[in-house]
Amino acid sequence: MSAATKTASSESLEEMNARINEENARLRKKATTRRRIGLFWSYFALVLITILMVFPLIIVLLVSFTPNAVTQTWPPKVIPSAFTLENYTSLFQRLPVGREMLNTVVFAGVVTIVSVFFDSLAAYGLSRVDFKGRGLLLGVLIATMMIPGMALLIPVYKLLAGMGLVNSYWGIIIPRMADVGGIFLLRQFFISIPKDLDNAARIDGAGEFRIFAQIILPNAIPAILTVGMFNFMGNWNDLLWPLIMTSKPETRTITAGLAMLTGHGSSVTPYGVVMAGALFPLCLCWWCSSSCKSDSLKALP
Incomplete structure (x- = not known):
């Protein structure tokens, strides 16, 4: 085999390897794009589900700081114009x-x-x-x-x-x-x-x-x-x-006590007080966990 033939075959082999590498790079890029798109929609679905699950808790939190007069208005306001601690004080007065x-x-x-x-x-x-x-x-x-x-x-x-x-x-x-x-x-x-x-x-x-x-x-x-x-x-x-x-x-129990507030002695349900009572155990658990964590950190050398 002559030198020219060897050179031509080596060049064709290099071109074939280049095409194969180019095709592999294209396939890797396509697979990466598909994976990124799949991850995007997965994270989007997770964020949406998280928002839907946390939304009722956010409503409970907002209503617990909303005056009772505002909670009786229609259409209801997701973000009230005024906030108050009266519901929490009323909760401890009633129950x-x-x-x-x-x-x-x-x-x-x-x-x-x-x-x-x-x-x-x-x-x-x-x-x-x-x-x-x-x-x-x-x-x-x-x-x-x-x-x-x-x-x-x-x-x-x-x-x-x-x-x-x-x-x-x-x-x-x-x-x-x-x-x-x-x-x-x-x-x-x-x-x-x-x-x-x-x-x-x-x-x-x-x-x-x-x-x-x-x-x-x-x-x-x-x-x-x-x-x-x-x-x-x-x-x-x-x-x-x-x-x-x-x-x-x-x-x-606290659940039965909150049930006694709904329409008990009045035709108007104090939604703010009920929501404050529903949120109170969560606040108490958060406070206890924070206190335990701070005490454990203080105990560290």
Whole structure:
């Protein structure tokens, strides 16, 4: 092969490599553009969803600082022309907020602790202990979830009233001391834990409760925290049951207290006061978290 032929073939090879590199660069640029467009629309959707979720909280915040006379106007104003702290002062004048907040913490906290304990015990028995009728019992428990809660209000109220538990902590706590949904969720999680751990503990002489406390519970912390969070939030926001079982401020929760403000003694609902009461627990949690953070920073060397 002559030198001219070698030169021509090398030039054609270089041209081919240049075209390939150019095509690769074009494809990379196109892929980068598509990725940037996809990220843009993803971030846009996330920002839009965030705004939609935060918007009600912003409305609550604005209305809590708006005079009641302004909240009754039509059409409503998203950003009022005047702001006031009268709603917060009126809230503490109309309701024993501190006592009702304490009642809510006691109600939600005790129910969460006791319910998680009983739910985990029942889930352990339904998932790790073999006994006759276990499947039938589980089916009956799941079937009870199909019974509307409203159908049980009157029988449960009459039962607790006959026991003299109306207007008491136990009256609102006892019916919530176990939850079928929590039992089912924990049972499904307990099934995923290998039974070899149980057998090894039994060989070492451990009993069922020790296996439950030292093996099952430490391995089921994510499920237990999930059930506890659902229980706490559900009971904290519960309105109907505390409103039925309590009629005195000594045992009334904050949700039931705010419900008493709507149309209580007046045909006009004080929306500003109600919104201030709804926002007060959030402000209290923020203040507590800020205080704990500042104390932890001061403790640093």
